[in-house]
Ligand SMILES: Nc1ncnc2c1ncn2[C@@H]1O[C@H](COP(=O)(O)OP(=O)(O)OP(=O)(O)O)[C@@H](O)[C@H]1O
């Protein structure tokens with residue numbers, strides 16, 4: 419039963435619809451049956467599964483044995499709560515994020531909607547120019563919405579955006595924060611620009627579309643982009659030393 423997630427909300431639903439323990443066992447078995455590995459990262463493991471008749475992704479934080487167990491637990495709890503809180507804030511700001519079905523702090527796990535489609539990072543490799551430019555304008559609008567609402571993503575790259583038809587869904591807010599600091603917003607935009615110069619180096623001119631729509635949707639973004647120039651200069655100076 420190690421993988422069974424019954425969150426407080428689901429336990430309440432289970433009581434309301436009078437599920438018996440054998441029903442719950444059947445749910446647990448269904449839940450286990452459909453699991454396939456999505457990705458095993460250094461900090462988290464992601465699996466696809468059927469859960470309560472829905473296609474979901476389980477994001478399971480990896481326990482780090484080299485950390486003191488109490489410290490590791492509080493770090494995991496902090497990251498999960500932070501990720502969920504920022505996903506909800508982003509949704510409120512009008513940015514598409516996966517629906518969260520369950521949060522299990524005891525087992526360091528989030529159960530969320532599985533988004534069909536591919537990462538924007540991969541899509542940008544093959545999309546025709548016009549469509550790629552439209553995607554980039556949307557990326558700029560998303561960054562603008564986040565920053566206008568003082569949400570800093572913390573790892574704003576095209577690996578953390580999924581393309582579902584014409585919709586871009588943002589994931590992986592675990593390193594994010596709520597802040598009005600220009601510097602933090604600048605680091606977000608700097609990371610995004612770096613992604614265009616590395617992962618998308620063949621189409622790095624597309625970043626112009628990101629910047630244009632970012633400033634159009636968020637006029638204060640001009641100051642953020644100025645900050646990015648400062649961050650880049652600082653980086654070059656440090657690298658030379
Ligand atoms: N809701 C989702 N729907 C579909 N695929 C997802 C979803 N969430 C994550 N993925 C897939 O799993 C990959 C890794 O997810 P994510 O970026 O959240 O993990 P991570 O980078 O390992 O996490 P962290 O930086 O928090 O340690 C994504 O690039 C994406 O391919």
Ligand SMILES: [Mg+2]
Pocket residue numbers: 577578590
């Ligand atoms: Mg990620």
